[in-house]
Amino acid sequence: MDRRDKLRLSEIDICDLFITPAIKSAGWDPLTQIRREVTLTPGPVIVRGNLSSRNKKKKKFADYVLSWKLSLPIAIVEAKDNNFSVSHGLQQALGYADILQLPSAFSSNGDGFASHNKTAAAGEDIETEFPLDHFPPPHELWSRYKTFHNIADQEVALVEQPYHVDSDGKEPRYYQVEAINRTVEAIAKGQKRILLVMATGTGKTYTTFQIIWRLWKARKAKRILFLADRNILVDQTLVNDFKPFGAVMTKVKNRKVDPAYEVHLALYQALTGQEESDKIFKSVSRDFFDLIVVDECHRGSAAEDSAWREILDYFNGAVQIGMTATPKETEYVSNITYFGDPVYTYTLKQGIEDGFLAPYKVIRIDIDRDVEGWTPPPGMVDDLGNQVEEREYNQRDMDRILVLNQRTKLVAERVMKLLRATDPMSKTIIFCEDIDHAERMRKAIVNAAGDLARNNSKYVMRITGDSTEGKAELDRFIDPEEPYPVIATTSQLLTTGVDAKTCKLIVLDRTINSMTMFKQIIGRGTRIDEDNNKFFFTIMDFKKATELFRDPAFDGEPVVIYEPGNDDDPVPPDPEPEDEDAPGGDGSDDEPGVTKIRISGVDAQIIAEQIQYVGPDGQLITESYREFARKQIISEYRSLDQFIQKWRVSDRKKAIIDELEEHGIVLSNLADEVGKDIGDFDLLCHIAYDQPPLTRRERAEKVKKRNYFAKYGDKARAVLEGLLDKYADEGITTIEETKVLRLTPFADIGTPTEIINGAFGGKAKYEQALNELEDQIYGQASNE
Incomplete structure (x- = not known):
């Protein structure tokens, strides 16, 4: 091909005519090993005000991903058109190779290839260039990959096992592929304790399924136990992500581990208990399970006295995988000490930056009685006629010790004001101090909602561990197809394990000191649901809980600070409240022995509000x-x-x-x-x-005053004057479309073809006249 002709080719033409044929000639199968135009990340969602849009400039899009097998990407190729140098796209390719942890990156402009080899031996060039017909064959790049990830020959069979592909073509996202591959590779090397850290909303359960599927298909794991601590987690997993296991899968129930099944899903509460007779996991031998996956392993499972830990210790010969969004690291409990360092970590910040997770805006609201404190006057009595202790009550006391009914009403009215200004049918979770507070907030929302609650009694529901009626509505609350309930008031029941992907508003009227709990609460809103137009969520904070965003621990790397056997360990603090639906609990985390002071006549006012957004560095910023x-x-x-x-x-x-x-x-x-x-x-x-x-109308009037149209014939002048009026009414993009000539007043002048040819003498002259009109509209702009 002539050099000048090649320079005119588009990037896609260069791929079709030069790059793809060169890769195929090197022995790569176009059906199973070559993937074109692969979107790695969609780009982050930007939210300001009540609106959002994607920053597509930050979309990560690989021209080629080359794979050894379906589940094993091993190289990236970036393409450019022939106006660029051969190596121009290499830095871009390396960026993609880095996030996929691949050793081989290539770029091409159709003349040849530039290569970066991370496994180059000492003395060898890391970067080289070579002709089109010298592209490396699959086995050469597979050899590099094995070297890069230290995969021995005896580990290859397991590492090569492909993941499951759904009938609808769903495949793991790039970070899920990385989590799956790093886990499978670690198991192939003989590692028995594995920790995966993935932010809420990133698909931990789907990732878990793919890991189990590959291990099960390779017969590395023949009997598998998936452990969770909440029924809803097990039930969702059974019918959703784990569904392909079909008849080999069961949920452990009726106090029996059935050996007829290979994949067992269980509540740890169903396997063990206080009495020895409750420990039904001991009804099978210690080597019965060869793989155990602990879902949400941050919730105490690493503690020495944990019921989960008892199960893990019994089956200590099995491979054990811990999945968590929030590694638990205190002086007293450490799942990293038990499982080891994470083999892969994908944080909330990364998920938002990539565009897989929803960003958030924070509305911080200060109430006078919280910030300034409140001291009752001498001799004041509460609603029951009891003397109120004369001391200052502050934000921590509100709704735990002191109940100011006007404050509850104020919060409810502010929540409804926001919903009415945006969408009163937005799924909303209000986190309260305890069940009593959640019930009072439910009542206050009913009153503040007015007709919205009157028209449907389930507009707001209290969903707490002690409420049979509320828990019965949980499935409908998290179902995108179910409009009601819209608002859920709760204490802890909805902090975790609930896939409420359409949740658009999280209200914090609860004091939160636990980083683990805070992360889990924020995780309720992080799922993007494009089908239901959910791209971001709002956090309305009445208790300064969002100060935890500033803590480096919020999205930083976990650090192990617990070491077993240290005699100098301080006395542990009071434990965090139990989960509301924990077995044997009443769902309340009220402080024992505390009688609340309830007062109706004390006013409360909002004294300050501040709106903040997630900035490019993941920090909250105040910006319009x-x-x-x-x-x-x-x-x-x-x-x-x-x-x-x-x-x-x-x-x-x-x-x-x-x-x-x-x-x-x-x-x-x-x-x-x-x-x-x-x-x-x-x-x-x-x-x-x-x-x-200037308004569009003002710019149009300036053009008319210049007598610019005089040089045109009557018909052309009428068309241009009509276009100018269209610009004044609708904007510049309207008149740039030829189809505008089908509209009034142009339809009275003639068809688009008649106008273009008859009035202007052809398409080129019509477009020239349109460009001159635009020059007239904007021509004086630099002098204004």
Whole structure:
């Protein structure tokens, strides 16, 4: 092919004509080993105000992922068109190889390949270039992968075992593939204790299924036990992620471990208890299970006296995998000490940055009685006529010791004010101090909701461990297809294990000191549900609980600080409250022996509110959508002159608008702040460069005053005047579309073809006239 012709080819043409044939010629199977245009991450969701959009500029998109087997990606190839050098895309390819933990990265412009080999021996070049017909064959890159991950020959059979592919084509996301592969590789090497740390909402159970599937298919694990501590976790797993196991799977019930099944799902409460006769796990031999997976292993399972730990110790010859979103690391309990360092970690921050998890905005609300404290006047009595102790009551006392009914009413009214301003049918969880508080909040929400609660008695429900009626509504609350209940008041029951993926509002009216609990509560909102238009969630904080976002432990690497056998260990603190639905519990975490003081006549007021968003570094920032947009525009166009020049020379202004949308800037969002009648150009100039904006109508009137249309014939002038009016009414993107000529008033002049050919003398001249009209609209912009 002639060099000049090759320079005109698109990137896709270069792939089709040069790169793909070269890879196939090296022995790569196009059906099983070559994947084209693989989206690794969709790009983060940006939220400002009540609106959101994706930053597609940060989308990670690999041109080629090369695999040894279906479950084993081993190399990345990045393509560029022929106007770039051979190695131009290598840094990009390396970025993708790094997140996939691959040793081989390549780039090509169609002339040859550039290569980066992380396993290059001492004295060998790490980066090289070679002709198209010298691309490495699959076995060579597989050999690199084995070296990079230290996979011995006897480990290959297990490592090669493919994962399960659903009939609908669902496959694991990149980080799930990494978690699966790192776990399987560790087991292949003989590791018996394995910890996986994955943020809530990232699909821990699906990842677990794929690990078990590969081990089971390879017959490395013949009998498997999946342990959880909540019925809903087991039941969801049974009918959803683990469904492909079919007839070989059972839920342990009737106090019996049935050896006829291979995959057993169980509540640890069903396997053990206080009495020796309750320990039904001992009804089978110690070597009965060869794989045990502990779901949510942060909840005490690593403690020496934990019931889970008793089960794990009994089956100590089995491979044991701990899954958690929140590694538990205190002076007294450490699941890392038991399981070892995580083989893979995927954090909330990473999930939000990649775009797999929903970002959040935080509304922090200060109430005067909380912040300033409240001291009863001398001789004051409560609602029962009892003397109230004369001392200062602060935020920690509210609803634990002191109940101010006006404060509860104030919180409920503020929650409903937000819902009415956004969507009163948004699924909402309100976390309260205890069950008594949750019931009082339910009543207050009913009163604040008015007709919403009157029209459906299940608009708000208390879902706590002691409420049969509330727990019966839990499945409907988390079902995206069920509109009711809309609001759930709770204490701890919904902190974890509940897949409420459509939850858009989390209200914190609870004092939270436990980082583990805080992470679990935040995790209730982190799932994105595009089908139901859920891309972000809001946290409304009345108790300063979101101060924990600033703690380095919130999304940092866990650190082991517990060492068994240390005689200097301090006395442990009071344990965290039991889960509401823990066996034998009444679901209450009220402090024993505390009688609450209930007072109706004391007023409460909101004295401050602050709205914050997740910033690019994962930290909370106070920033408006307007300020966010300004930063993004300036990052693309550093000066007003540069932006104006780009705007004027662009044949289609929509291309600029689309490019800005990839940064997360939606002009309709900005128009809500500045004005609906402001044109796109003026909107951007005003937001980014502080230019006084003109309305579209004002710009159109300026054009008409210049007598610009006089050089055209009657029909052409009528068309251009009509286009100018359309611009004034609807904006620049409307008149750039040829289909506008099918609308009034153009339909009275002729068909689009008649107008273009008859009035202007052809398409080229029509487009020239349109460009001149746009020049007239914006031509004086730099002088204004």
